[in-house]
Amino acid sequence: MPHPLRTAFCLAITVAAGVLPAAQAQETRPTLAKAAETGSLRVSYRESSVPFSYLDNNKPVGFAMDLCGHIVEAVKTRLKKPDLKVEMQPVTSANRIPLVVNGTVDLECGSTTNNTVRREQVEFAINHFYTGTRLLVKKASGIKNWPDLKGKKVATTTGTTNFQVLRKYGQEMKLDLEVISGKDHADSMLLVDSDRAVAFGMDDILLYGLMANAKNPAEWDVVGDPLQVEPYAIMLRKNDPEFKKLVDDTLKGVIASGEFEKLYKKWFQSPIPPRNVSLNVPMSEQLRQHLKTPTDKPAL
Structure with a gap:
């Protein structure tokens, strides 16, 4: 069939x-x-x-x-x-x-x-599907969890729930984050790849997909505790x-x-x-x- x-x-x-x-x-x-x-x-x-x-x-x-x-x-x-x-x-x-x-x-x-x-x-x-917001980072950045982002730029994608999640969490935890946006997930990852942001906050399963298809997957890691669980x-x-x-x-x-x-x-x-x-x-x-x-x- x-x-x-x-x-x-x-x-x-x-x-x-x-x-x-x-x-x-x-x-x-x-x-x-x-x-x-x-x-x-x-x-x-x-x-x-x-x-x-x-x-x-x-x-x-x-x-x-x-x-x-x-x-x-x-x-x-x-x-x-x-x-x-x-x-x-x-x-x-x-x-x-x-x-x-x-x-x-x-x-x-x-x-x-x-x-x-x-x-x-x-x-x-x-x-x-069910997923939660985590972080895609370069391993060389040393970032392991959310407190490591204090005072830094974090990327996410325009029009996603993650944008508000990141802003709210940053304010509640007094991390002084600057959240910047890419037009799509590939663009948001590029913001990190080009060092315009230190991490990409997004649904973890999408981050694993981007990492697996990166030119050098070994240079990347998905880190951080999930902030919330959301259904697709x-x-x-x-x-x-x-x-x-x-x-x-x-x-x-x-x-x-x-x-x-x-x-x-x-x-x-x-x-x-x-x-x-x-x-x-x-x-x-x-x-x-x-x-x-x-x-x-x-x-x-």
């Missing part, structure tokens, strides 16, 4: 160089009705959120992309449109929510935290219960069939492109417990 991602994304794929024409107001049509009418589904990806959603030879790949591949197949089946066109759209931390809200994209398949603030604007599928989930528009149910039911089926665990091993415990390095990240106990009774419970 063909892999769902390959059949969904390689049969009819349009990779947009820029943003697809966006609606001026919030999209109100149900997603399935819109897809049936237009003959297409718009799926977004991230360019450097390893291993969830990133580019390999200019093609979006990753754990979240594979999960979305199953959802695309479910939409094709529901609409009885095996030739449904899949339009791919790159998004950033800063524009991902607006592009879901206004209908530019129907599914956001990246590394987005499901929290209560965001749910005022968008909806989330059931959670598929696929993002979709609010007030669309039919599509939300299809997405959740599809993901629950992936979990029940054992396919979710296979995909986890593929992306977190096996060599992955582009450098064929394994992240060697075992499934957390929190995620294992979640898989027994999957929910879309947000972080606070």
Whole structure:
């Protein structure tokens, strides 16, 4: 049986160089009705959120992309449109929510935290990962934990929850941090690589992905106690219960069939492109417990 991602994304794929024409107001049509009418589904990806959603030879790949591949197949089946066109759209931390809200994209398949603030604007599928904010540093920096950052510059990515987490923690602990932002995760890592910041504060799993694919992984380390635990989930528009149910039911089926665990091993415990390095990240106990009774419970 063909892999769902390959059949969904390689049969009819349009990779947009820029943003697809966006609606001026919030999209109100149900997603399935819109897809049936237009003959297409718009799926977004991230360019450097390893291993969830990133580019390999200019093609979006990753754990979240594979999960979305199953959802695309479910939409094709529901609409009885095996030739449904899949339009791919790159998004950033800063524009991902607006592009879901206004209908530019129907599914956001990246590394987005499901929290209560965001749910005022968008909806989330059931959670598929849990992570916490830590630090990517050069080993030569000598930084081992948060107190070592006192009075220093720390990078994070624009539009992420981590920006506020870092600022709040720095103020509470009187670390006198200067938080500076990169436009995406690769750019934030570059701020550290070029010594414009001493550390990159971000979800630890994304830091492991960036480190594994660095030119010299041995020069880097992920350090610091996790500041908080946050769930990742696929993002979709609010007030669309039919599509939300299809997405959740599809993901629950992936979990029940054992396919979710296979995909986890593929992306977190096996060599992955582009450098064929394994992240060697075992499934957390929190995620294992979640898989027994999957929910879309947000972080606070």
